[in-house]
Amino acid sequence: MPPTREHAELKLQPLPQAGRSLAEQVISEVRRAVHSGAMVPGRLYSVYQIAEQLNVSRSPVREAMLRLVEAGLVQVERNRGFRVVLPHPREIVEIFGVRLALELPAVRRAAGAGPAGLGAALRETMERMAAAVSAGDEELFFHLDQALHDRMLVAAGNGRARAIVGGLRDTMRILGSSTDDASRTLRQVHEEHEPIVAAVAAGDAGGAVRAMRAHLTNTGLILAAQAARAQGEPVDVAALWAAVVDEPVVEEPAVEEPVVEEPAG
Template sequence: MARLTSLHVISAQEHLRDQVAHALRAALIAGDLRPGMIYSAPALAAEFGVSATPVREAMLDLVREGLVEAVRNKGFRITELTEQDLDDFTELRAMIEVPTVGRIARLARPEQLEVLRPIALEIVEAARNHDILGYLEADRRFHLGLLALAGNRRLVEEVGNLRKRSRLFGLNRLAETGQLTASAEEHIELLDLLVTGDAEGAEACMLAHMSHVRSLWADGQQRPGGS
């Protein structure tokens, strides 16, 4: 198996299961682990420099997230997202997030929203620098932090779970073409609308942003090595 560029040797002092799971997600995002391919725990363990046990445990975490599936006596297959999967995830998130953003625009104070501006700028900077993991982490903090202003903890948890299942794979190529930067800049546009209290505009912007993300998923799937 080719060396996975996103993986690194993990020290014994760290929480191996969580660290391995994080590195596996990074490999998925970078496209180092290919959808439809089967990977064994011992082979991946050799790449990490750890025993197979934390790798199996981490893979089971990813099974629960829907990112991989167990294949008896062989290992784990990277899950492929279908067009229907993409549509379903987008529809579910839009049903939750679009009206919630409108409510936040009506109720949140400008100073509460401005706390998110450094994160929005961080998303853009990460996209421009092709820092895929940095982009996704900042994007997660922005969206979940924004939704938290609605005051519904369960809503935030549910969207967080949906985001895990709809993880963007193979984003390196999209970053290189500039598509990721265009999506990143939409966070600033959304925040500007929210600060001015434009609920209708914020809802429209959020829906357009999610449609853009949906197209990025599709583009990533259609490219060789994408998912």
């Protein structure tokens, strides 16, 4: 429906309409508008507003809104418009719980029975990620990050897991969740991948699992904490993680003291 008095004011820049699909560009623009404060969570907006200001038809805007609804960033109000909603920390934790359940067995298999040349391919991707860090190209970096994880899932031979993880990562991307902030730099994200790749290349399945668990857990906790701050909620993220993910605690094996027999009296 056309914008009315109940719709919040909105000021966006027209899209370049080159390169990515228009729906993808609309999604990126909505994310930027939310992050910049141009779009305020909870306020009502119209598809007509978005289309007019971005200088596109309503079709790509509707497609973008549907994808944003699926990701949980937008709520549609029938015959009124839509509102931006912020992701709850629990949503973030649930996503990473699923990723842990799928990617840990996958990286174990990739390390133990991956195809020849996997290690070299992963190292090549890591080199490209390092170049993206040096160039400050966040978009390219996270594209390569996703490609790195995807390559390990392909090597594990589980197409269903690959599809699910890809969908979850798309959801996180649409939500705009990135740990490239004061919490963690691109270089630090790159460094977290190094022990994963090293273990896979060396055929160290146990090491690959430990490194992947550490990386995904750290990323999930940071993103959940960011979501809690954005919502202004006093959430105990560590407790939430323990309750939702229910990762077993790995304890060091007990060291038995040697038994010293007393001499017979």
